Amino acid sequence: MTEPAVEAIGLGRTFLDDGLALTGLAGVSLQVAPGEVVAVTGPSGSGKTTLLHLLAGLDRPDAGRALIAGVDWASLHGAERAQFRRRTCGFVVQGLGLLPQATAAENVEVPLLLDRVAPDERRARVAAALDRVGLAGHAAKLPDQLSGGEQQRVAVARALVNRPAAVLADEPTGSLDSANGEAVARLLVDAxxxxxxxxxxxxxxxxxxxxxxxxxxxxxxxLR
Ligand SMILES: Nc1ncnc2c1ncn2[C@@H]1O[C@H](COP(=O)(O)OP(=O)(O)OP(=O)(O)O)[C@@H](O)[C@H]1O
Ligand SMILES: [Mg+2]
Known part of the structure; x- marks a missing residue:
């Protein structure tokens, strides 16, 4: 098998709430290959967001390991950790997440700016990413001038513009009606x-x- 792009090995996370130990995650193992899409479902409070945060190195596990492209988050600290995340992880979250005063194109450009990609290449990659999600004609619009589905597509373009090894999506269609949600999910999955x-x-x-x-x-x- 090719090396997994995303790997959880016995991941555990316990939260302390008023001295009470709450189980966020208990021994979760998961491998996702490049080009593979895994859906995670489960009731509210079952640990879905906790798992995504650990996979993205946004939180630290109490047990087990989380790896992206074979690199263990535990081996990365500070600026190096942030840079690795910018280069390897794309995020799509429900609603919000877009900068309200920035255009669609500027929102998509953010990961490239943070990664100091040269201006010409930035422009080309932003245009290609917006085109990929069917928003080529909407580059100059602000988020509140776009429909909910279009806003989510901007978020998809932003998550993919860096060509990340891993795309981590937390309810990316949660704020949309089912037809719109399916269309956005289809775009995300295909791209x-x-x-x-x-x-x-x-x-x-x-x-x-x-x-x-x-x-x-x-x-x-x-996981069951
Ligand atoms: N920072 C935190 N402090 C304390 N408890 C937390 C924290 N984050 C999550 N939890 C608890 O861990 C459990 C899992 O939470 P998580 O957010 O992963 O659930 P979820 O599956 O994403 O739920 P939802 O579908 O509602 O988004 C819950 O019981 C939650 O209350
Ligand atoms: Mg959640």
Whole structure:
């Protein structure tokens, strides 16, 4: 097998709440290959967001390891960690997430700016990413001049513009009606697969989950 782009090995996370230990995640192992899409479903509070945060190195596990492209987050610290995240992870979250005073193009450009990509290449990659999600004619619009579905497509373009090894999506269609949600999810899945990115897609929507190559279910912090 090719090396997994995303890997969780016995990941555990416990939260302390008023001295009470709450299980966020308990021994979760998962491998996602480049170009593979895995849907994660499960009830509210089952650990889906906790898992994505650990995979993205935004939180630290109490047990186990999380790796992107074979690199263990535990080996990365400070600026190096942030830079690795910018280069290897794309995020799509439900609603918000876009800068309200920045145009669609400027929003998509953010990861490239942070990564100091040269201006000409930035422009070309932003245009290609917006085109890929069907928003070529909307580059100069502000988020509130776009429909909800269009805003989510800007978020998809932004997540993919860096050609990340991993795309981590937390309810990317949650604020949309089902037809719109399916269209956005389809774009996300197709574009990510085309780029060879591994996708971990958290969703409540069964028709979105069916687009994945594989589905896993979290319950009380465990995969089943
Ligand atoms: N920072 C935190 N402090 C304390 N408890 C937390 C924290 N983050 C998550 N939890 C707890 O961990 C468990 C898993 O939370 P998580 O956000 O991963 O659930 P989820 O599956 O994403 O739910 P939803 O579908 O509602 O988004 C919950 O019981 C939650 O209350
Ligand atoms: Mg969540």
């Amino acid at each position: 990510a697969v085309e780029q060879g990115a591994a996708v971990v897609l958290v969703t409540h929507d069964p028709s979105v989950a069916r687009m994945a190559h594989r589905r896993v279910v979290l319950r009380s912090g465990r």
